[in-house]
Amino acid sequence: MADPEIKSYAPHHESQSAAVTESRPAKAVLMIVTFAFLGIFLLLPLIVVFNEAFAKGLGAYTEALTNPDTRSAIHLTLLVAAISVPLNVVFGISAAWAIAKFEFKGKAFLTTLIDLPFSVSPVISGLVYVLLFGAQGLLGAWLKAHGIVILFAVPGIVLATIFVTFPFVARELIPLMQEQGNGDEEAALSLGANGWQAFWYVTLPNVKWGLLYGVLLCNARAMGEFGAVSVVSGHIRGLTNTMPLHVEILYNEYNAAAAFAVASLLAGLALVTLVLKTLLEMRYGAEIAATRGH
């Protein structure tokens, strides 16, 4: 890979010889196509969200957001993210340590398995937990006998969210830690540090921006997940509705203004995520793994 710093921000300054660049009209056409396509497919939907959210005025907007059902949906979404993101961070760090710092048999296979949730439909991610914990599920009878509720309750929502956000942190850290090698840790160990100290004082500072990048993407998905959570939630208003599910309910009740009000919070979260992500790429491009997007 080329130096990511150069790669990320320096636009190529083409020499103006006609043979290695497009003619001016061709350039203009390509620019127009790009702006029209992105304008229609990305910008317009975003504008619609905020436009519809405020369509009935600021009063209706704040009323929709302070509604008790909305507030409980916001609480639940924050709670689910607060449980699932840290768990996936611990897993991501642990998996990256094992995979990047050591050579062992089956490493490539393990890396593939970690990516598995990205190739499974969110609905199927929810379905597998229904098959496991549902009334007709493999563990359904046992759970019922012991009074443990997982499905159509918070634990199920957390599990489904962990499933769909599983690879984010690991897949950011693995290439980064592989790139950085073991030299720093070996130096720390030879100077008398123990394993934990090497991790806390050497590895973690080395990967902190990459880690933050992974957490950012993981959190955005955790708070916005719809399909998987929809299957396991049971849609109990005020109890098991996350923000995206609440958006759906309001929308289906023809309460578009309220649906878009809640949606505008999620769109705001998406915009903040994009801004932070771009800042991280600009400032610390070299300290974030070469993989972009996700």
Added chain:
Amino acid sequence: MTTAPAKAGWRFRQPSVIPGFGLTLGFSLAYLTLIILIPLSGLIWRSAALGWADFWAIATDRRTVNALEISFGTAFIAAAVNVVFGTIVAWVLVRYNFPGRRIVDAMVDLPFALPTAVAGIALTTLYAPNGWLGSLLAPLGIKVAYTPLGIVIALIFIGLPFVVRTVQPIMEEIDKEVEEVAATLGANRFQTIARVLLPGLAPAIVTGFALAFARGVGEYGSVIFIAGNLPYKSEIAPLLIVIRLEEYNYAAATAIAAIMLALSFVMLLVINLVQTWSRKRYG
């Protein structure tokens, strides 16, 4: 912590002075098994337990077949559209310098960051007969919302960043000398792009297509609002799974999920082969 076996010959891992292998690998494997592997094998086990006759009956049910056709068909069209426009977008972002380029570049990731349900209701509002774009298209007799075309629109939105972000880094690495050589040898710009640059980008474009396609097949949140969800006409396979679950028809839900997983797996395998082939040919 674990100690490396001292014997020579087959070794599970290479010796290293770094500690923590047993702890981190053990934890990672346990977490992976509990969260991903056991639940997924539960799905496979359940569908295997169905028996061939039942499975076949569900798989050949008209509604199932139509839903699968719609999911795979619309995802294919959307990924193809994204290949064309995504490649153009990537080219403009890599090669041209214009004010706001960074913002446009960042915007491309919006579909990754925007929750799918939000995208779904926004696109539906936009393309509904009285929406900003729907009202422009209605006089032309084009109906987008509540038709399969709406599904394609939603999947174009969802898949765009996959193509751009796969193709973009490869474009950035293109050595300009190659283009200069082509030009010196008398190729015009179009020939240089078509015969020199595009073949080199082919593996990345195929990968971007595959990622966008795979994501589109499984997509749920952004589609269900705009699709209209008419059985046999605009009902996607993930929605049919949800409907079967709501009917407590676990068998049908499981079977459809298993078929989707198998088909996606086959598609990815095929695309992998195409990729290996194109890398060999143009690599």
